[in-house]
Amino acid sequence: MRSTPFRRRALPASFILASMLTVTACGGGFGGDEEEGGDNGGDGATGTAGASGPDLSEPPEIEGEVISDGESYEIKYGIGLAEDSPQALSVDYFADILDERSDGRITVSLFPNSQVGDDLQMMNNLQSGTLEMTMPSTSPATSIVPELQLFDLPFLFPTPEEADAVLDGEIGQSMLDSFEGSGIKGLAFAENGYRQLTNSQHAVSSPEDVQGLDIRVMENPIQVSIWETLGANPTSMAFGEVFSALEQGVVDGQENPWSTILTSRFNEVQDYASETRHVYSPFIIMIGEEFYNGLSEEDQQLIQEAAEQSRDYQRQISREMDTYSKEQLASQGMEVTELSEEELAAFQEATQPVYEQWRDEIGGDLIDSVQEELGQR
Numbered sequence: 001m002r003s004t005p006f007r008r009r010a011l012p013a014s015f016i017l018a019s020m021l022t023v024t025a026c027g028g029g030f031g032g033d034e035e036e037g038g039d040n041g042g043d044g045a046t047g048t049a050g051a052s053g054p055d056l057s058e059p060p061e062i063e064g065e066v067i068s069d070g071e072s073y074e075i076k077y078g079i080g081l082a083e084d085s086p087q088a089l090s091v092d093y094f095a096d097i098l099d100e101r102s103d104g105r106i107t108v109s110l111f112p113n114s115q116v117g118d119d120l121q122m123m124n125n126l127q128s129g130t131l132e133m134t135m136p137s138t139s140p141a142t143s144i145v146p147e148l149q150l151f152d153l154p155f156l157f158p159t160p161e162e163a164d165a166v167l168d169g170e171i172g173q174s175m176l177d178s179f180e181g182s183g184i185k186g187l188a189f190a191e192n193g194y195r196q197l198t199n200s201q202h203a204v205s206s207p208e209d210v211q212g213l214d215i216r217v218m219e220n221p222i223q224v225s226i227w228e229t230l231g232a233n234p235t236s237m238a239f240g241e242v243f244s245a246l247e248q249g250v251v252d253g254q255e256n257p258w259s260t261i262l263t264s265r266f267n268e269v270q271d272y273a274s275e276t277r278h279v280y281s282p283f284i285i286m287i288g289e290e291f292y293n294g295l296s297e298e299d300q301q302l303i304q305e306a307a308e309q310s311r312d313y314q315r316q317i318s319r320e321m322d323t324y325s326k327e328q329l330a331s332q333g334m335e336v337t338e339l340s341e342e343e344l345a346a347f348q349e350a351t352q353p354v355y356e357q358w359r360d361e362i363g364g365d366l367i368d369s370v371q372e373e374l375g376q377r
């Protein structure tokens with residue numbers, strides 16, 4: 001996937017021409033409208049990003065049987081990320097599929113930017129029936145399905161395609177099945193992406209540079225372990241609180257994929273970024289179990305298919321936005337440090353103890369079988 005070599009270099013502000021064409025008046029993201037959410041507006045999955053942002057693939061044509069007969073209802077779909085993130089754009093596509101294939105019976109209302117709660121709250125709301133759908137990272141969902149902790153291990157997946165094979169294969173399916181009876185139904189895995197470190201203090205190119213930094217991490221104990229092992233001071237925090245925690249200096253840094261750093265405008269409050277790729281983080285597309293069980297079989301099938309089609313599109317545009325976002329961040333003045341293979345190997349080696357520390361908890365057999373599948377054993 002990577003188009004740039006793993007050479008360490010601080011990207012200069014040499015993308016200025018491109019950025020002048022693409023940066024919006026409000027100074028960040030992909031040039032999306034500042035919609036309040038609540039209605040996806042139906043202006044297509046590339047509506048916000050296509051106009052002045054990256055050249056994204058169009059969503060595939062909507063095909064399949066139209067199911068006009070049945071109840072009319074609304075699906076409220078809450079997410080943590082911004083309306084121009086790949087996550088939100090894929091929900092727009094999901095909404096379009098359901099609208100067209102249900103003949104307008106099923107409407108999807110998107111609530112981005114943690115408007116209706118953070119990942120843990122939204123999962124609770126699915127269980128209590130006050131929200132129908134959400135798409136958290138797997139990390140906070142480990143409180144419900146502990147096996148998902150596998151995906152918190154550092155440097156597990158060398159490429160996104162290898163992650164897809166595990167997530168869409170037997171292992172991923174059995175994890176989705178494990179939600180049964182929890183009040184949540186897992187529909188499919190999408191992509192959050194490779195996580196990169198940003199901070200306000202100094203450029204980072206070695207594990208030593210991380211020592212002493214206060215880093216916000218997701219609500220997950222393995223994420224805490226990774227940064228403790230590196231000698232940083234990690235703090236778990238909900239995503240919706242990260243921008244102000246960075247702005248107010250409550251923490252020095254955070255880690256997220258490039259597109260999230262850009263669309264959440266973390267570069268406005270962080271000067272340094274490093275391409276550490278320390279964890280490949282999946283999303284889970286989920287729906288309230290009771291709500292889902294109350295639907296007709298035809299609608300259940302429709303929703304499952306739409307979730308898988310939106311997953312495929314989400315992965316595609318997430319990957320298209322990745323390098324673009326890194327370059328945008330550099331052009332907007334962030335000092336972006338790319339790591340050499342040796343520097344990345346130093347991070348990998350320094351975080352290796354996390355595997356031993358969490359092996360029993362995650363399940364040694366599970367880790368072994370995935371590493372075998374990946375040719376690492």
Ligand code: KDG
Nearest residue numbers: 079080081119135136137239
């Ligand atoms: O909608 C997903 C977000 O809420 C969150 O999971 C993003 O990776 C994330 C983080 O750092 O919390």
